[in-house]
Amino acid sequence: MENKDFEFDKEEQDLWEQLGKINTPNPSPASRTRFYAMLDTYQNELESKKEKSFQAVFERLKQAFQYKPAYNWAYALVLLALGGMIGYFSGKTTANETLANRETVEQLSSEVQEMKQMMMLSMLENPTATERLKAVSYTQELSTVDDQVIDALLTTLNFDQNENVRLVTLEALIQLAHHPKVREGLVQSLLKQESPLMQVALADAMVKLQEKRSVKQFKKLLKKDNLNNSVKSKIEKTIQVLS
Amino acid sequence: MLSVKADNLDKMGLLFERYHRVLFAFLYHSTGQAAISEDLVQTVFYRMLKYRHTFTGDGEFRTWMYHLARNVLNDYFKKNQRVIYQEDITSISERNQAEPSADFQLEKKQESEALHQALAKLSPEYREVLILSRFQELSYQEIADVLKTSEGNIKVKVHRAMKELKNIYLKSSSTL
Structure with missing residues (x-):
């Protein structure tokens, strides 16, 4: 490449030409040998460095996983943390799963309620008084009672042959007094009871529930001929209390 | 690379x-x-x-x-x-042995010697641009890239280097 693009004088021009003709010696053949030897050495060094660094990493890993008695606490903590994490993540459920689980539980509990109700109703028809007593006591385990149960209990209250069963039924119905149908049934039951014990118990119940509608029924009861005297005085007191 | x-x-x-x-x-x-x-x-x-x-x-x-x-x-x-x-002039003749005739070889050798001596007396800055430009045959732009300067600057440097080289060369020739 001829670089000169400006004016030289004659001497400068000659010198420029002469410079171009100056011979440059060639490097000796030994220089090539030296270069390849240097390249080989460099490559070998690089390889051994790579191996060394790999070995160093391997050694460190080995050391890290070697058991050291001094680190017992650390191992214990790590295991504890791992256990905690596994427990946390395996026990964790999504919102959808929770909702589905809740629905299943609700469905199951309503099914159980239905079963209990059915069992109670069938037990109320059992000829044995003990079984009927058990059936009445089951009503306390029912979270919700429907009209069918109330009707069954009121029937038992009015018509069961066994006095104890009727008394227990009365107790059970008092617990369900928030239900208007129960209150109405209890008031109507006053005239249906022949037993003095039941009449007194109902009188107490009416006072307890402050059921003023019962006064009319009690007055009707007082007109009955075969009324026990002690019952009569009890009813009179009850009428006084309620009116 | x-x-x-x-x-x-x-x-x-x-x-x-x-x-x-x-x-x-x-x-x-x-x-x-x-x-x-x-x-x-x-x-x-x-x-x-x-x-x-x-x-x-x-x-x-x-x-x-x-x-x-x-x-x-x-x-x-x-x-x-x-x-x-x-200057290690001997190395040139030792290494490049294929010269046409003894006279021509002697003449060339003398010229080279004188010019090399003149080159040796140049300031390193000027010597460098002449070497890159004349021996290495790099373009001014390439030299400017190597030296991280402008092409115009290199042109000026080459011009000044040649003037200085001429002065040194002429001085050494007149003393011979």
């Missing part, structure tokens, strides 16, 4: 074969010492290996190579401050 950068070091042999002569010439004309220049060539290639990751591939490989070579030269001159430029 990009293969070398990617740790494909066998390709370095290819670069050596292609460039070691021009590199040697540059170093030889800068130091005037063949044996030392050979050592410096080795150093430049060693640095190419060592600093291969610094080659970005944006510029030319030659520019990067001269950049490394200049650094190696500077280091050499710093370490050997007394050694500036010593």
Whole structure:
């Protein structure tokens, strides 16, 4: 490449030409040998460095996983943390799963309620008084009672042959007094009871529930001929209390 | 060079074969010492290996190579401050033996000697641009890239270098 693009004088021009003709010696053949030897050495060094660094990493890993008695606490903590994490993540459920689980539980509990109700109703028809007593006591385990149960209990209250069963039924119905149908049934039951014990118990119940509608029924009861005297005085007191 | 950068070091042999002569010439004309220049060539290639990751591939490989070579030269001159430029004329005739005739050889040898001596007396700054321009046959733009300056600046430097070379050469011829 001829670089000169400006004016030289004659001497400068000659010198420029002469410079171009100056011979440059060639490097000796030994220089090539030296270069390849240097390249080989460099490559070998690089390889051994790579191996060394790999070995160093391997050694460190080995050391890290070697058991050291001094680190017992650390191992214990790590295991504890791992256990905690596994427990946390395996026990964790999504919102959808929770909702589905809740629905299943609700469905199951309503099914159980239905079963209990059915069992109670069938037990109320059992000829044995003990079984009927058990059936009445089951009503306390029912979270919700429907009209069918109330009707069954009121029937038992009015018509069961066994006095104890009727008394227990009365107790059970008092617990369900928030239900208007129960209150109405209890008031109507006053005239249906022949037993003095039941009449007194109902009188107490009416006072307890402050059921003023019962006064009319009690007055009707007082007109009955075969009324026990002690019952009569009890009813009179009850009428006084309620009116 | 990009293969070398990617740790494909066998390709370095290819670069050596292609460039070691021009590199040697540059170093030889800068130091005037063949044996030392050979050592410096080795150093430049060693640095190419060592600093291969610094080659970005944006510029030319030659520019990067001269950049490394200049650094190696500077280091050499710093370490050997007394050694500036010593003409080792014998090496030319010893190494290049195929000359046509004895007279012609003698005449050429004398011319070369005088010119080399004049070159040796030039300031390193001027000597460098003449070497890169005339011996290495780099364009002004390439020289400007190596020296990180403008092309115009290089033109001015070459012009001034030639004027100074002429003065030195004429002075030495008149004293002979």
